[in-house]
Each structure stands twice: as structure tokens, then as C-alpha cells.
Amino acid sequence: xxxxxxxxxxxxxxxxxxxxxxxxxxxxxxxxxxxxxxxxxxxxxxxxxxxxxxxxxxxxxxxxxxxxxxxxxxxxxxxxxxxxxxxxxxxxxxxxxxxxxxxxxxxxxxxxxxxxxxxxxxxxxxxxxxxxxxxxxxxxxxxxxxxxxxxxxxxxxxxxxxxxxxxxxxxxxxxxxxxxxxxxxxxxxxxxxxxxxxxxxxxxxxxxxxxxxxxxxxxxxxxxxxxxxxxxxxxxxxxxxxxxxxxxxxxxxxxxxxxxxxxxxxxxxxxxxxxxxxxxxxxxxxxxxxxxxxxxxxxxxxxxxxxxxxxxxxxxxxxx
Numbered sequence: 001x002x003x004x005x006x007x008x009x010x011x012x013x014x015x016x017x018x019x020x021x022x023x024x025x026x027x028x029x030x031x032x033x034x035x036x037x038x039x040x041x042x043x044x045x046x047x048x049x050x051x052x053x054x055x056x057x058x059x060x061x062x063x064x065x066x067x068x069x070x071x072x073x074x075x076x077x078x079x080x081x082x083x084x085x086x087x088x089x090x091x092x093x094x095x096x097x098x099x100x101x102x103x104x105x106x107x108x109x110x111x112x113x114x115x116x117x118x119x120x121x122x123x124x125x126x127x128x129x130x131x132x133x134x135x136x137x138x139x140x141x142x143x144x145x146x147x148x149x150x151x152x153x154x155x156x157x158x159x160x161x162x163x164x165x166x167x168x169x170x171x172x173x174x175x176x177x178x179x180x181x182x183x184x185x186x187x188x189x190x191x192x193x194x195x196x197x198x199x200x201x202x203x204x205x206x207x208x209x210x211x212x213x214x215x216x217x218x219x220x221x222x223x224x225x226x227x228x229x230x231x232x233x234x235x236x237x238x239x240x241x242x243x244x245x246x247x248x249x250x251x252x253x254x255x256x257x258x259x260x261x262x263x264x265x266x267x268x269x270x271x272x273x274x275x276x277x278x279x280x281x282x283x284x285x286x287x288x289x290x291x292x293x294x295x296x297x298x299x300x301x302x303x304x305x306x307x308x309x310x311x312x313x314x315x316x317x318x319x320x
Contacts, residue, residue, distance in 0.1 A: 153169070
């Protein structure tokens with residue numbers, strides 16, 4: 001058992017009563033009369049306890065952190081509000097935030113529950129035609145999201161004045177942190193760490209994309225895409241766990257490429273709406289160098305990430 005899970009079991013689980021959950025849901029539903037009878041623990045709760053409840057006729061999700069005024073949960077509430085109000089993307093509707101530990105110790109976000117299951121749990125159960133339709137829907141959804149542009153780079157919940165003027169100023173510190181952590185871990189081959197440090201001085205000019213950013217989900221992989229397999233035909237029912245940044249669209253797409261969501265079929269659909277600029281492939285390799293090295297550190301036994309990072313380095317060296 002990891003330390004965080006132990007903390008959840010000590011601070012959260014003993015206090016998940018029907019009465020407390022009912023009161024949280026009622027606050028989220030603006031006083032609507034309902035009652036909760038039990039709950040289920042949902043996947044995706046590495047840092048928080050994520051549970052599903054039925055309150056009256058509503059299916060809701062509660063994400064609960066054991067820490068008071070948890071900035072990650074507070075930010076998620078704000079980000080979901082931005083997506084719900086500014087985009088057509090199907091996302092959970094944020095209903096209530098308790099960041100004062102009024103009902104449960106810690107920070108609790110109440111939101112609507114999207115129907116279906118996460119894509120990586122059900123995609124293998126779909127036939128070929130359904131898989132193609134799901135891929136097309138994701139591509140269409142991201143293409144429409146990427147039409148939203150704004151000055152400055154950073155959180156979608158931030159006013160323009162609080163965002164970075166240039167993309168490298170937002171992204172490069174995250175690259176530096178990831179590589180420093182990989183070096184300190186001792187679990188990443190020295191050649192990959194040395195290669196990342198070698199190319200680092202050349203990255204800033206490669207990442208200059210102007211002053212206008214694209215609204216992105218920023219974490220599109222099969223664990224954050226919900227699919228309603230009971231629909232006829234099966235359909236994408238929405239997107240969860242949204243970091244939500246004004247960013248380089250290539251960062252969004254490169255991440256989806258790395259984890260198999262953005263395949264050839266995806267780009268056939270996406271490219272009907274957006275062209276890829278001449279620097280797209282190079283920037284995608286830069287972004288995935290960071291992501292592959294991060295995953296080498298997380299899963300040192302999986303050679304696919306080591307091979308990916310080496311290929312990224314080769315591409316950057318030859319095209320940068």
C-alpha cells in the first residue's frame with residue numbers, strides 16, 4: 001500500500017456515510033431533495049478518492065482529497081467551469097466545491113457523472129466499425145476545441161494578464177523539472193538524460209509559435225476518454241481529468257499520438273479542419289522526449305519508453 005492510499009483510508013473512507021454524501025450532493029444540486037444509499041469507488045483515484053453515487057435520479061461523482069484546500073482540486077473545479085461554459089466538449093459539470101473541510105476532512109469536488117466506461121477498459125470490446133467511429137469522434141471533438149484561440153499560455157482559468165506571453169516560458173520549465181527528476185532518480189539510462197541535456201539549449205527557438213495559444217484538454221489518452229458502450233452505436237460520452245491549458249496544439253496531439261489515440265484514422269479526420277504547420281513533427285518529438293523519459297522513470301522495466309526517447313533524440317538532433 002502506498003502512502004497516499006493509506007492517507008485516504010485513514011482520513012476519508014471512515015467518514016463516507018450516506019448522510020454526509022447526501023448533504024454534499026444536495027449542495028451540488030442546489031438543495032434538490034435526494035438521498036444517497038451507498039457508493040462505488042471508481043478507477044483513476046491515485047491521489048484522491050473518486051466515488052460514484054446515485055442521488056435521486058442523478059448520477060454524480062465526488063473527487064475527494066485528504067488535504068484541506070487542495071489546489072489541484074480547486075483548480076479542477078475552475079477548469080471544468082471554463083470548459084462547461086466556453087466549449088462544446090462533453091465534460092463533467094462542476095456542481096459544488098467544499099474546500100473548507102465542512103463535511104469531510106480535506107477538499108471535495110461534486111460533479112456530474114458521464115455515462116459509460118473509460119476507453120481503455122472497453123475499446124477492445126468494440127467491433128472495427130465502432131472503433132473507427134470513436135476515433136473519428138475524438139478527432140472531431142479536438143478539432144472543434146482547437147478552434148478556440150487566445151493570447152497567452154497557461155491555465156484556461158487564468159485571466160490573460162496572468163498567462164505567459166510565449167509558449168517556451170510556460171513549457172520549458174516543465175521540461176527542465178522532468179529531466180532533473182529523471183537524472184536524480186537513477187532509473188533512467190544515463191545516455192537519455194545526457195541527450196536531453198544536450199539538446200536543451202536548442203529548444204527555445206524551436207518552440208516559438210507566436211503569441212496566440214490554443215485551448216487544449218492537455219491529457220488526451222484512453223484513460224481520460226469516456227465511451228458509452230450501451231449507446232447504439234457506441235459513442236464518446238465525454239472527457240475527464242482535464243488539466244486545461246492554453247498551449248501549443250502540437251503538445252495535445254503529440255501526447256495523443258504517444259498513447260495511440262491519435263492514429264492515421266484520427267489525422268484523416270482532424271486534418272479536414274486544421275493544417276499541421278511545418279514545425280509540427282519536430283515539436284512533437286520534443287514534447288514526447290519529455291513524456292517518454294518521464295515514463296521511463298515511472299516504468300523502468302518497459303523498454304518501449306526507452307526506445308521512444310532514443311528515437312525522439314535522434315529526430316531532434318537531425319532536424320533541430
